Amino acid sequence: MTNSEPTASPVLEPTGDMVVEVRDVTAGYLPGVNILNSCSLTAREGELIGIIGPNGAGKSTLLKSIFGLVKVREGGIFLQGEEITNLKANKLVAKGVGFVPQTNNVFPSLSIQENLEMGVFQKPKDLKHRLEFVTEIFPDLKKRLGQRAGSLSGGERQMVAMSRALMMGPHVLLLDEPSAGLSPVRQDEAFLRVKEINRAGVTTIMVEQNARRCLQICDRGYVLDQGRDAYTGTGRDLLNDPKVIGLYLGTLGTDE
Structure with a gap:
């Protein structure tokens, strides 16, 4: 990143390899209260996009807006x-478009296989x-398909x-805090799986609390602040940018 000053995202015309475009989106949960304020994001074919930022910046709201769970008042997706x-999500x-919420993301009373069958209910012939x-x-799931997800x-x-x-x-997978609540070992496993999913050809947009690890594996990153995309760049550029480190990453942005 050559310029640490906040940059405004341009309005883009669709291109052949563009999978997701969020253009100047304003959105929120309550009437008159905006969480996102002219927020923009792009994801091209095969990219792994990371979204980081302080609590309350609108990271999860951005994913939910893409997935039709939060009303978009201005702009377009x-x-x-x-x-x-x-x-609508269906x-x-x-x-x-696939979406994995941070919490309540399995059916605990169903087996692992039944959970997976729920995922393909619109195309049951594709199950196998x-x-x-x-x-x-x-x-690890293959030998445990009969186990109840709640256990x-x-x-x-x-x-x-x-x-x-x-x-x-x-075509695109939206992940909301995939490492939240996991032990350090399990966090590393989660990031490895995210990378494998992306390598399998799925464009991935990930909101993540572990900013350092997120920027290490993503192709490009967005730093959200007060509902806006305050900084953008490659994961490595953002990880090493002094201003981004000072304002958003703290010690998480420096190698130990």
């Missing part, structure tokens, strides 16, 4: 050049080959949640 602003899933795909990425640890539940979101073969 595009998937492969098609506007999807405020489209229609977004059918169009190739999608199950093969996700168990290649998460081999799993936090890290194991995260694996099931990500696997279920992949069952429909999404």
Whole structure:
């Protein structure tokens, strides 16, 4: 990153390799109260995008806006050049968007296999080959498909949640805090799995509290502040930018 000053994101025209475009989006949960303020983001085919920032910056709200769970009041959201602003979540899933929320992301009373079957309910004929795909990425699940999801640890539940979101073969996967609440070892495993998913050809947009680790693995990063994309750049550039470190990363931005 050559310039540490906040940069305004330009309005972009759709391009052939553009998967997701968020253009100057203003959104919020309550009437008259905006969480996002002219926020913009782009993700191209095969990219791993990281979103970091202080608490309350609007990171999770941005993902939920893309997935139709938060009302967009101004601006637009595009998937492969098609506007999807405020489209319902079930229609977004059918169009190739997967979403893994931070909490309550499995059906605890169902088995692992039943959770995965729920992920492909719109295309039940695809169950067999999608199950093969996700168990290649998460081999630990293959021998435990009959186990009840409610008996799993936090890290194991995260694996099931990500696997279920992949069952429909999404073009883009939205991950909200995949390492939240996990032990350091489980956090490392979660990041490795995210990287494997991305390498398998799934464009990935990840909100993450572990800013340093996020920037280490992502292609490009966005730093949100007060609902705006205050800084953008490659993961490595943001990780080493003195101003970003001082304002947002603290010691997390420096190598130990």
